[in-house]
Amino acid sequence: MKPGRKPSxxxxxxxxxxxxxxxxxxxxxxxxxLALYPEPKPHVxxxxxxxxxLEEKGRVAHETFxxxxxxxxxxxxEEMRDRSLRQVISNxxxxxxxxxVSALVQEEKISLDELxxxxxxxxxxxxxxxxxNNQPSDPEK
Numbered sequence: 372m373k374p375g376r377k378p379s380x381x382x383x384x385x386x387x388x389x390x391x392x393x394x395x396x397x398x399x400x401x402x403x404x405l406a407l408y409p410e411p412k413p414h415v416x417x418x419x420x421x422x423x424x425l426e427e428k429g430r431v432a433h434e435t436f437x438x439x440x441x442x443x444x445x446x447x448x449e450e451m452r453d454r455s456l457r458q459v460i461s462n463x464x465x466x467x468x469x470x471x472v473s474a475l476v477q478e479e480k481i482s483l484d485e486l487x488x489x490x491x492x493x494x495x496x497x498x499x500x501x502x503x504n505n506q507p508s509d510p511e512k
Contacts, residue, residue, distance in 0.1 A: 381458055382430070382451070389421050390430065390444060390451065398434070398443040 382390060392404050401419050405412060422442050425431040430451075433440035464470040475481040 381455055382425075382428075385421055386425055386428075386430075389418070389425060390446070390448075393431065393442065393444040394448045398441045400439060400441050404442075 388408075389404060392407055393399060396403075396407070401415060401422060404422070405415055405418050408418075422431060422433075426433065426442070430444065430446045431442050432445050433442045460466060460468055460471050464474070472481075472486070476483065476486060
């Protein structure tokens with residue numbers, strides 16, 4: 372990493388391509404990654420540089436095989452998703468998940484029916500508090 376450059380929590384689009392390859396295919400050599408790119412393929416040095424940047428950011432590590440390296444993801448997809456979501460909510464919605472969901476509804480990225488379904492899913496998966504269950508009480512008991 373260049374001196375004075377602060378590592379970003381978020382990854383660039385090009386870095387995400389590499390991470391997705393590693394998450395989907397497991398440990399890989401740069402040449403194997405290059406083979407997965409659609410045409411026009413980037414130069415091998417470009418892919419190699421991206422992998423080294425990810426290694427500097429602590430997202431990727433490598434095993435040495437002779438004079439070559441096989442790279443693998445250190446950060447799980449779920450961890451990266453959670454970090455990215457937290458940063459987007461913080462940077463663009465003033466730390467308000469409610470504002471983020473509201474924006475999705477207002478911009479018609481999510482329908483009200485989908486939102487209601489999400490609420491039902493959350494309500495059915497929320498554990499009971501204070502030892503009570505979430506089942507409606509039976510007046511006969």
